[in-house]
Amino acid sequence: MDFQTRKNMKEKMAFGALRLFSFSIIAILFFILGYIVINGISVVSFDFLTKMPEDGMTKGGILPAIIGTLCLMVVSLAIAFPIGVFSGIYLNEYIKDGWFKRFINLMTNNLSGIPSIVFGLFGMQFFVNQLGWGDSIIAGSFTLAILVLPVIIRTTEESLKAVSNTFREAASGLGASKWQTTYSVVLPIGMPNILTGLILSMSRVSGETAPILFTVAAYFLPQLPHSIFDQVMALPYHLYVVATSGNNITESRPIAFGTALVLIFIVLVLNLLANWLRKVLGSKVKMN
Amino acid sequence: MILNKVEAQDLHLWYGDFYALKGINFSIKKNTVAALIGPSGCGKSTFLRVFNRMNDLIDNVSIKGQALIDGKNIYGKELRVDELRKRVGMVFQKPNPFPKSIFENVAFGLRVNGIKHKTYIEERVEKSLQQAALWNEVKDKLNKSAFELSGGQQQRLCIARALAIEPQILLMDEPASALDPISTAKIEDLIYELKQEYTILIVTHNMQQASRVSDTTAFFYLGELIEHDNTKKIFTAPDKMQTQNYVTGRFG
Amino acid sequence: MIKHFLKDFKERFIEGVLFLSSTTTSILVVLIVVYLFKEGVGIFNRTPVAEGSELLVSAANKVNKLTADEVRKIFEQEFTKWNQVGGSDAEIELFRLDDITNYYTDEQLGENFENMPHCIDTILMQHPNMIAFVSKQYVLPNGRACKVSIDKIAVKQVMLGNRWYPTASPVVELGIWPLLLGTIWVSIGAILLALPFGLAAAIYMAEIADSRIRKILKPLIELLAGIPSVVYGFFGLVVMVPIIQQTFNLDVGQSALAGSIILGIMALPTIITISEDAIRNTPRAMREASLALGANHWQTIVRVVLPYSVSGITAAVILGIGRAIGETMAVLMVTGNAAVVPTSFLQPVRTIPATIAAELGEAPFGGIHFQALFFLGCMLFLLTFIINVIVEMLAPKKLKR
Ligand SMILES: Nc1ncnc2c1ncn2[C@@H]1O[C@H](COP(=O)(O)OP(=O)(O)O)[C@@H](O)[C@H]1O
Ligand SMILES: [Mg+2]
Numbered sequence: 001m002d003f004q005t006r007k008n009m010k011e012k013m014a015f016g017a018l019r020l021f022s023f024s025i026i027a028i029l030f031f032i033l034g035y036i037v038i039n040g041i042s043v044v045s046f047d048f049l050t051k052m053p054e055d056g057m058t059k060g061g062i063l064p065a066i067i068g069t070l071c072l073m074v075v076s077l078a079i080a081f082p083i084g085v086f087s088g089i090y091l092n093e094y095i096k097d098g099w100f101k102r103f104i105n106l107m108t109n110n111l112s113g114i115p116s117i118v119f120g121l122f123g124m125q126f127f128v129n130q131l132g133w134g135d136s137i138i139a140g141s142f143t144l145a146i147l148v149l150p151v152i153i154r155t156t157e158e159s160l161k162a163v164s165n166t167f168r169e170a171a172s173g174l175g176a177s178k179w180q181t182t183y184s185v186v187l188p189i190g191m192p193n194i195l196t197g198l199i200l201s202m203s204r205v206s207g208e209t210a211p212i213l214f215t216v217a218a219y220f221l222p223q224l225p226h227s228i229f230d231q232v233m234a235l236p237y238h239l240y241v242v243a244t245s246g247n248n249i250t251e252s253r254p255i256a257f258g259t260a261l262v263l264i265f266i267v268l269v270l271n272l273l274a275n276w277l278r279k280v281l282g283s284k285v286k287m288n
Numbered sequence: 289m290i291l292n293k294v295e296a297q298d299l300h301l302w303y304g305d306f307y308a309l310k311g312i313n314f315s316i317k318k319n320t321v322a323a324l325i326g327p328s329g330c331g332k333s334t335f336l337r338v339f340n341r342m343n344d345l346i347d348n349v350s351i352k353g354q355a356l357i358d359g360k361n362i363y364g365k366e367l368r369v370d371e372l373r374k375r376v377g378m379v380f381q382k383p384n385p386f387p388k389s390i391f392e393n394v395a396f397g398l399r400v401n402g403i404k405h406k407t408y409i410e411e412r413v414e415k416s417l418q419q420a421a422l423w424n425e426v427k428d429k430l431n432k433s434a435f436e437l438s439g440g441q442q443q444r445l446c447i448a449r450a451l452a453i454e455p456q457i458l459l460m461d462e463p464a465s466a467l468d469p470i471s472t473a474k475i476e477d478l479i480y481e482l483k484q485e486y487t488i489l490i491v492t493h494n495m496q497q498a499s500r501v502s503d504t505t506a507f508f509y510l511g512e513l514i515e516h517d518n519t520k521k522i523f524t525a526p527d528k529m530q531t532q533n534y535v536t537g538r539f540g
Numbered sequence: 541m542i543k544h545f546l547k548d549f550k551e552r553f554i555e556g557v558l559f560l561s562s563t564t565t566s567i568l569v570v571l572i573v574v575y576l577f578k579e580g581v582g583i584f585n586r587t588p589v590a591e592g593s594e595l596l597v598s599a600a601n602k603v604n605k606l607t608a609d610e611v612r613k614i615f616e617q618e619f620t621k622w623n624q625v626g627g628s629d630a631e632i633e634l635f636r637l638d639d640i641t642n643y644y645t646d647e648q649l650g651e652n653f654e655n656m657p658h659c660i661d662t663i664l665m666q667h668p669n670m671i672a673f674v675s676k677q678y679v680l681p682n683g684r685a686c687k688v689s690i691d692k693i694a695v696k697q698v699m700l701g702n703r704w705y706p707t708a709s710p711v712v713e714l715g716i717w718p719l720l721l722g723t724i725w726v727s728i729g730a731i732l733l734a735l736p737f738g739l740a741a742a743i744y745m746a747e748i749a750d751s752r753i754r755k756i757l758k759p760l761i762e763l764l765a766g767i768p769s770v771v772y773g774f775f776g777l778v779v780m781v782p783i784i785q786q787t788f789n790l791d792v793g794q795s796a797l798a799g800s801i802i803l804g805i806m807a808l809p810t811i812i813t814i815s816e817d818a819i820r821n822t823p824r825a826m827r828e829a830s831l832a833l834g835a836n837h838w839q840t841i842v843r844v845v846l847p848y849s850v851s852g853i854t855a856a857v858i859l860g861i862g863r864a865i866g867e868t869m870a871v872l873m874v875t876g877n878a879a880v881v882p883t884s885f886l887q888p889v890r891t892i893p894a895t896i897a898a899e900l901g902e903a904p905f906g907g908i909h910f911q912a913l914f915f916l917g918c919m920l921f922l923l924t925f926i927i928n929v930i931v932e933m934l935a936p937k938k939l940k941r
Contacts, residue, residue, distance in 0.1 A: 003402030004371060011838035015748055021740030022749075025808060026757070029764050032775050032805075086561030094558060106932075107566040113928040114572065114921060115866025117893040121900070121917040125575045129905070146568055153565065177547065179554045200766075207768025210868040210893070214900055236770040236869070243774045244873055253778075260771050267766045275759050340832055374834035384825035386844055397833035400843065446829070453833060 033264065040261030043254045049262070057220060057242055058251040062259055067224050068137075068232030069266075072212065073205050075141035075228060080149045081198055088156025088194075093182050112150035117210040119143050124214040137228040140216025147211055148201040155197025159190035192281030196274045203270035207263060209236040235263050291359055293318040293487045294339060294457060299353035301334060303346065308334050310511040311353070316504060321479060321488040323498035323519065326508035326534065332491045333381075335508065336459045339489070340376040341369050357457065374401055377450030381462040383442035385434035385449075390426050393434045393445055397453035412452050420448035421478055440471025447478065458482065460490040464497065476501050495535060499523050507531045576921060580914035583698070583714065587690045590709040591907045594679050595688040596660070600668040603627040605689050608697070608711045614671060615710055622669060635663065635672035653678070661685050673710040698915070704879040704890075706899070706909040714912045716919065718881045722796070722889035723923075725882045726871060727864035729800030730807055731857055737804075738811030738860075739853065745812070746819040747841055765809035773873030776802040781874055788886050794876030797885040802870045807860040814859060818852020819845055855934040862927035866920060868893035892916050 051061030087104075095101055123143030133139040163186050171181040187194075209217075217237035225232045239259040242252040292315040301309035309331050316322045324332045334343065341362065343349045354361050362372055374397075385393050394413040403409060413430075417423040422444040426437070434445055443463060450458060460479075464472040479488060479501045492498050498505055499519055506516035507530070515522065515531045526532050588608040589595060595611065597604060603625055606614075613619045614632055623629050640649065644659050657680035664670055664685040671688070679687070693714065701715020741761070745754050780801055785793030822845045830840040846853070876888025877898060896913050903909035 004368060007370075007400075007402065007836055007839065008368075011836050014838045018740045018744040018748060021737050022744040022757070025737055025741055025764070025812075026760055028805060029760055032767065032772075035775065035779060036771070083561045083564050086558045087564060090555075090558035090562040094555060104562055104566060107569050109932070110925065110928055111565045111569050113862060113924050115868070115893060115924055117866065117868040117896050118572070118576065118917050118921050118924075121896065121914060122572045122575055124900070125579060125914075126571065130575075149565060149568070177551050179551055203766055207766075207770065209768070209770045210897060213897055236768050239770050239774055240869060240873070243777055256774060260774050263768055263771055267768065268763070271759070271763055271766050342828060342832065345828070345831065370834045370836050373832055378828075378832040380825060380829065380832075382825060384823075384829045386826060386829065387848055396830070396835075396843070400830070400833060400835035400839045449829075449833065 033268075036257060036260045036264055039254075040257035043258030044261055048258055052222060053220065053255075056248065056252075057238075057255060058248055059255075062233075062235070062238060062255070062262065064221055064224055065233040065235045065238040065259065066262065068217075069206055069235040071137050071225060071228075071232055072141055072144060072216070072234060073202050075137055076144035076148065076205050077198065077202060079141060080145035080152055080201065083145075084149050084152025085156050085194060088153045088160065089182060089187070091153070092157045092160040093186065094178070108150045108153055111146070112154075115210075116147060116208055117213075119147055119211040120214050122146075123211060128215055133229065135214075135216055135218070135231045137216055137225060137230060137232055140212045140232075140234075141228075143211045143215045144205050144208060147208060148204055151201050151204065152194075152197050155200075156190070156194050159193030159197070160186060162193070163189045192277055195281075196278050199270050199274040199277065203267050203274075206266050206270070207236050209234075209240055212237060235259055235266075239263060291318075292316065292356070293320075293358065294322075294489065295354075295356040295359075296335075296338070297354040297356065299335075299338065299355055300351065301331075301338065301343065302348075302350045304348040308511050309338075312513045314506060314513055314516055316487065316489070318487050319483060319485070320503040321483050321490060321501055322516075323502035323505045324489065324491045324508060325493070325495070325498050325505060326514075328493070330508045331511045332508050333461050336378075336461055336489055336491055339457065339459060340373050340378050342378070344369065370401075374453055375455050376457045376459060377453065377455035378459040379443070379447050379450055379461070379463045382466050383439060383446050385437075385442050385445055388434060389431045390434050390437070390445060391430040394449050394452050397449060401453060413448075416448040416452040417445075419451050419478075419482070420444045421474060422448055438471075440467045440474065443467060443471065443475065444478070447475070451482075456487060458486045458488045460488065462491050462493060465493060472497070495523070495537075507534060509534070573921070576914060576917050579911055580916075580918035583693050583908060583911045583915050584695060586693055586908055586911070588693050588697075588711045588714070588908070589690055590707075590712055591904065591909075592676050593710060594674060594676050595690070595710060596664055596672040596674065596679065596685040597688055598664045598668040598670060599684050599686045601627060601686065603688075604686050608690060608693075608713075611688075611690065611711045612708075612713070615673065628669075630669040633667055633670040635667075635670050635674075637674050637678070657681075657683065698912075702881055704895075706903070706912050712908055712912075714908075714915075716892070716916060718879050719890055719892050719895050719916065720919070722875070722879075722882055723865055723891040723893075725885070725889060726796050726799040726803060726875060726891055727861050729796060729885060730803035730864045731811075731860050733800055733804035734807045734811055734860060735857060738808050738856075739815055741808070741812045742815035742819055742853075742856075743841060743846075746816045747837070747845070761809050761812055764805070768869075769806065769867060770869040770873070772802050772806055773870035776870060776874035784886075790886055792876055792888065794874055794888050795886050796875060796882055796889040799871050799875040799889065799891070800885065802874055803864045803867055806867060806870060807864050810863055811856045811860045814856035815849070815853045818849035818856065821852065822848045851934050855931045858927055858934070859931050862924050862931070865891075865927070866893060866924055868897050872897050892920050896920075 048061045049066065050063050052063055054060030091101060091104060120143065123139060127133050127139035127142050128135060167185050167189060168181055171185040212234055216231055217234045218231040219241055221231060221233050239256055242256045242259065295315040296312045299309055299312040312335060324335065326332055337343050338355050351363065355363060386396060391413055394416055395409050398409050398412055414423060417426060422441060425441060434442065437445060464475045476497060482488060502519045504516060505519045505522040507514045507522065509530055515526055515528045522531060523535055526535065603622060606625060610625045615634060619625060620632055621629065622632055643663050649655050649659060656678045660672060660674055660678055661680040661683040664672060698714050698716055700717055701713060702717050703713040703715045704718055705713040745757055749757065776798055780798050781793035784795060784798050826844050826848055827840055830844045835843065871891050872894040875890065875894065877890040877894055878888035879890045882889045896916050900913050903913055
């Protein structure tokens with residue numbers, strides 16, 4: 001066998017191995033998803049989604065955890081989204097490249113590199129204790145908002161960067177002020193991508209546990225929250241609790257699988273939505 | 289009859305919908321230098337890259353007609369691309385040494401073609417660097433990074449790299465366009481030397497360069513080969529008006 | 541005129557709001573650093589004596605200064621003679637609060653133990669070789685007994701200490717070395733497992749897969765990144781841990797290995813995405829030069845593309861380690877959380893984030909334990925900060941685009 005044949009055989013084998021490794025990652029993904037779906041699907045029912053936990057969380061539903069997580073998603077993004085979009089706008093539309101922008105970007109990068117448990121520590125010290133909010137939706141949401149703020153800033157910046165300058169020139173050529181140009185021309189064009197960022201942030205918030213451990217999450221609460229100063233249960237924390245420290249771990253296993261499935265379902269739906277948004281609205285923008 | 293070394297017969301090439309080469313008929317003999325001239329965007333690089341099948345790397349390229357080396361179709365089924373590329377060396381417009389040592393740059397082609405013998409590799413590296421008129425400048429720093437060389441030296445290194453695997457044909461795409469006049473002169477001398485052993489196709493924008501180094505000159509315009517003849521004739525009494533206009537600098 | 545002014549004002553106002561928003565992240569970073577370090581560094585201002593307690597000796601005892609280690613050894617009865625800590629040749633007598641009933645009756649102590657301080661003071665008078673560990677509230681002000689002074693907690697003790705017993709008495713032990721090592725072991729293990737897969741997938745997606753397959757793979761990798769860590773932890777707990785336990789015939793499957801596997805899976809998206817970008821960044825000219833010399837695609841990848849993108853791939857690996865170091869829930873659920881210096885991947889280990897998550901709920905607010913956990917937070921912050929800086933330096937500007 002000559003060298004050329006050997007070298008091309010080697011190539012075939014190498015590419016085969018690469019393909020195998022790559023698809024084994026996908027296999028792992030499907031195994032994890034499949035395992036949880038198969039074990040969880042029989043647990044998830046209307047009752048499961050709409051009832052309170054019963055019998056030391058070995059029976060009943062997970063309604064308070066679902067409501068809690070929804071509250072956290074809504075409130076934290078109500079905080080982070082405007083701030084994130086505003087700063088993204090400022091960074092992309094209002095200031096030129098320079099030390100200030102570099103500094104802000106550096107800080108944003110740093111913030112996004114901080115582990116989520118550290119946000120938990122900070123949230124506990126600052127929102128819960130210093131500001132005296134106690135363990136509450138508002139404290140947890142602020143903590144989670146810090147976590148997703150860099151994501152929103154970055155997607156906003158990138159979405160706006162992708163908007164062609166001709167739009168800005170056209171608008172300011174018609175006498176529109178900076179803000180009018182941004183608000184009525186640039187922002188609408190960049191919006192689909194910004195919304196994609198928003199949705200992915202919601203997905204992130206729904207699954208985070210460490211930041212809410214000491215700022216809001218309750219082990220068990222028999223009632224739903226009345227105000228943002230109440231504690232709530234949350235899906236990820238609930239999963240942690242029933243999986244590791246419930247009164248009876250074997251008996252609460254089904255509840256754990258059901259909770260995991262609901263969590264994964266939320267993440268999956270939000271991811272699909274984000275992808276769909278990127279595709280559908282993204283292509284519309286290009287046509288303009 | 290002497291066989292044509294490099295030949296194209298009614299060669300068409302499309303980049304997707306874009307019709308880049310429109311039925312080229314072209315041939316040169318062994319150990320000659322052919323210059324390809326013409327305004328930019330008219331398909332010279334594309335034509336050059338037909339002969340080492342570099343265009344294969346680009347999606348959506350379709351080719352019709354024949355490209356032949358030593359009378360054999362290089363787009364035939366039984367031909368292996370890496371074998372072909374071993375026989376047809378290429379020097380690019382911008383020097384593109386690898387981020388490796390000077391020695392490893394020249395040895396690269398030998399290694400990927402399965403040559404392991406250490407002393408043979410060393411011999412080839414030295415010989416190629418000498419052929420490329422670079423040996424005296426780099427012989428003491430063969431293990432230094434190729435990026436430490438000047439632009440002109442880098443380009444000669446790339447020529448040495450191409451020569452190391454002893455190709456029969458050398459494709460050069462504006463090899464001196466990014467270089468200073470002194471380096472350019474060196475490369476031109478080099479081409480003159482190399483003609484003894486190699487068949488060379490060189491794209492150039494520089495009319496003087498074409499007339500100095502080449503035996504024949506081909507004028508391309510908008511994807512067509514307008515005229516291909518002795519260099520002297522092309523520059524003094526071309527058959528076509530378009531060629532006349534171009535070589536006298538009236539357009540392009 | 542006024543209309544003009546209003547419009548101008550509105551523009552200015554909006555710009556101000558936007559500007560303020562853009563400073564949020566910087567302010568937050570500063571706030572986080574301040575609040576974290578203020579609490580965390582506080583431990584170095586304390587003595588390691590357990591919360592709200594005091595060590596007393598008789599005034600006759602010439603030893604009135606001990607190290608934390610000596611105190612621990614005395615109370616563990618490793619040291620039994622005062623001369624072992626620089627005192628006389630007498631036996632050490634230990635006294636803990638519970639021992640009070642050996643000396644006094646309930647009546648003598650009073651209904652609300654109001655006589656307790658006095659009683660303790662007297663006992664110490666009568667027993668010159670006694671050392672007492674008592675609550676601060678039972679120390680008689682201006683009493684005859686002598687407080688043992690103990691050095692403040694030292695940086696070296698914390699950074700290099702081998703024992704993490706933040707609630708021990710009479711002295712706490714805050715050696716974070718086992719936690720630090722546990723964190724590093726699990727993270728490095730994760731990367732070693734993830735790297736071959738991640739790099740293979742990155743090469744496959746950047747070089748080999750056609751765009752149709754890439755369009756399917758990309759969102760799946762993103763989904764892998766989107767699965768919450770607590771779900772990974774749960775999966776690890778119910779699937780990986782039993783498998784490891786059976787395969788290696790262990791008492792418990794919770795181990796560094798389980799943590800590394802789960803973290804490895806979680807680190808894959810980071811490694812893949814960043815390496816893929818780096819590989820794609822290899823200039824076309826490099827590829828063409830290699831192919832033109834007769835190299836095939838695989839040779840070009842190995843000899844040209846990978847060496848060229850090595851700094852980007854390194855950045856990916858380091859960033860992956862950074863993510864793994866900070867990961868909390870998954871690790872907490874599968875590593876078994878034993879605070880010992882790791883010696884094998886099959887043993888339980890405990891990481892810094894897992895320690896914080898597991899213990900902060902029980903640590904009294906503002907106490908030594910609480911502050912020690914904040915100090916762990918500081919360490920985590922510093923580790924990830926350093927990693928960010930390294931990545932920032934490694935990754936060429938264009939990589940982030
Ligand atoms: N990869 C490609 N895809 C599409 N069109 C291309 C590609 N490469 C070159 N072309 C087009 O083909 C024509 C010929 O290009 P080229 O051969 O590079 O010209 P020259 O070398 O004579 O300047 C140009 O119009 C160019 O735009
Ligand atoms: Mg060209």
